[in-house]
Amino acid sequence: MRAFAYERAGGVDEAIAAVAASPGGMFLGGGTNLVDLMKLGVASPGLLVDIGRLPLTEVRETPDGGLHIGANVRNSDLAAHPAVRSRYPALSQAVLAGASGQIRNTATTGGNLLQRTRCLYFQDVAKPCNKREPGSGCPAREGVHRDLAVLGHSPMCVATHPSDMAVALAALDAVVHLRGPGGERTVPLCDFHRLPGDEPQRDTVIEPAELVVAVGLPAPPAGRSAYRKARDRASYAFALASVAAVLDVRAGVVEEVRLAFGGLAHKPWRARVAEEALRGAPATEESFARAAEAELAAAEPLRENGFKVRLARNLAVRMLGDLAAPAGEGSAS
Amino acid sequence: MEPPETTSTVTLRVNGVQHSLDLDHRTTVLDALREHLGLTGAKKGCDHAQCGACTVLVDGRRTNSCLLLAVAHDGAEVTTVEGLAEGDALHPLQAAFLERDGFQCGYCTPGQLCSALGMIAEAGAGAPSLVTPPAEAALSPAPVPLSPEEIRERMSGNLCRCGAYGNIVAAIEDVTR
Structure with a gap:
């Protein structure tokens, strides 16, 4: 690991100014991903500006019935928060589906959004990787890619975004509040992460020295919500595929639905094609299957990860079926 | 400069x-x-x-x-x-790991013990895990009973290459019963 300078920021603007003034500067939150990447040599900041003690730790209800979540709220505190558990169960479940108890105690909301892909080639500095070293190539496309993308990838990059939390936030129409040298702005979560295109080095639309200060949720949508994740072991593994959904069924007909997939793309994949197909349709397994298949028709699986398409379809169909069942009959909540 | x-x-x-x-x-x-x-x-x-x-x-x-x-x-x-111990008096978790043979080589044990200590406090404070049934009463969280399923999920960040998991779960159960 390269030696680095360290500053503990006294305020948000001071932190932003410190990173803006230092070309090799990075913000340090919980550090559960960044410190790991520094050990691997993937990240080598010359300056860490520690934002870990800034008071961005509030979870509060907003006047419009939504929720404001400070960027420094720890994953475990977010998942356990009464308002999150009772009003946004998919979010609580998604956070609890990620990482381990120890990591959730340390990792923050802002850092979760900004974590990097776990693609093996990205994490191995001895290998080419367009995300880590633009123009060096992508060995994953022909190499080990069982865990990688089936939707929205590019010739340059087939990485997936590893967050569970962000998938639930995508389905819940969350927004990301950013503050930078040029002031504040708010970006819909679904527009925050990017597809790789020909700039895979950019995971998100965040600008240099811009800081995630909070995540905002609108009032909980009508209906029931849940998150479900398929992985290689029962706990403490990244998603092969996951699904977050909100479903409101009235008299057997889909009144409103929001669906997002994780583990399939470079960003949380909001399934707008499936949603469109489902609005006004009968809430039946047949409708759910047709909608999921319509969404996944765009999939371009790689040699070893074609199973993810069927897996994602089945996860979505089963979850929507559970959510459609009257309370007490489904296994989802 | x-x-x-x-x-x-x-x-x-x-x-x-x-x-x-x-x-x-x-x-x-x-x-x-x-x-x-x-x-x-x-x-x-x-x-x-x-x-x-x-x-x-x-x-x-x-x-x-x-x-x-x-x-x-x-x-x-x-x-x-x-x-964890107070002088020669082992912490109850340490004693339970000995009693239940919750290890073989012992390398992961310090981490298992500290993790279990933190985990028991989390469950006691009502923190949910992925396997906790969604509580109707989430607004006033009650302590979560630590079933073997809860212990396994909550301890999944601690690997044991000897595979002593069964006895580790039993030791933690003994302390929380």
Whole structure:
């Protein structure tokens, strides 16, 4: 690991100014991903500006019935928060589906959004990787890619975004509040992460020295919500595929639905094609299957990860079926 | 221009004893404990928070000390496995691990013990896990009973290459019953 300078920021603007003034500067939150990447040599900041003690730790209800979540709220505190558990169960479940108890105690909301892909080639500095070293190539496309993308990838990059939390936030129409040298702005979560295109080095639309200060949720949508994740072991593994959904069924007909997939793309994949197909349709397994298949028709699986398409379809169909069942009959909540 | 400082003085209170250390900023809490304070209970297994052998309590919460930069935790209260027993009197979790044979080689045990200690407190405070049934009464969270399923899910950040999981779960159950 390269030696680095360290500053503990006294305020948000001071932190932003410190990173803006230092070309090799990075913000340090919980550090559960960044410190790991520094050990691997993937990240080598010359300056860490520690934002870990800034008071961005509030979870509060907003006047419009939504929720404001400070960027420094720890994953475990977010998942356990009464308002999150009772009003946004998919979010609580998604956070609890990620990482381990120890990591959730340390990792923050802002850092979760900004974590990097776990693609093996990205994490191995001895290998080419367009995300880590633009123009060096992508060995994953022909190499080990069982865990990688089936939707929205590019010739340059087939990485997936590893967050569970962000998938639930995508389905819940969350927004990301950013503050930078040029002031504040708010970006819909679904527009925050990017597809790789020909700039895979950019995971998100965040600008240099811009800081995630909070995540905002609108009032909980009508209906029931849940998150479900398929992985290689029962706990403490990244998603092969996951699904977050909100479903409101009235008299057997889909009144409103929001669906997002994780583990399939470079960003949380909001399934707008499936949603469109489902609005006004009968809430039946047949409708759910047709909608999921319509969404996944765009999939371009790689040699070893074609199973993810069927897996994602089945996860979505089963979850929507559970959510459609009257309370007490489904296994989802 | 002066080159920037890459070391700092860091104060850690470890098992009730205050220590002031001059540390390179790259030093993790784990390395501070092992290399600078001679507390080798917390283990460096993978050094990437994948195995849990480095688990300690920082300000009362379990965490992977291998990913914590010591400089960022200046002033923190750290509890390691060396701080669990009171003199010769083992902590109940330690006694239960012995009684139940909750290990073979013992390498992961300090992390398992510290993780279990933190985990029991989390469940006691009503923190849910992925296998906790969604509580109707989430607004006033009650302690979560620690079934074997709950213990397995909540302890999944601690790997045991000897595969002593069955006895580890039994030991933790003994303490929480």
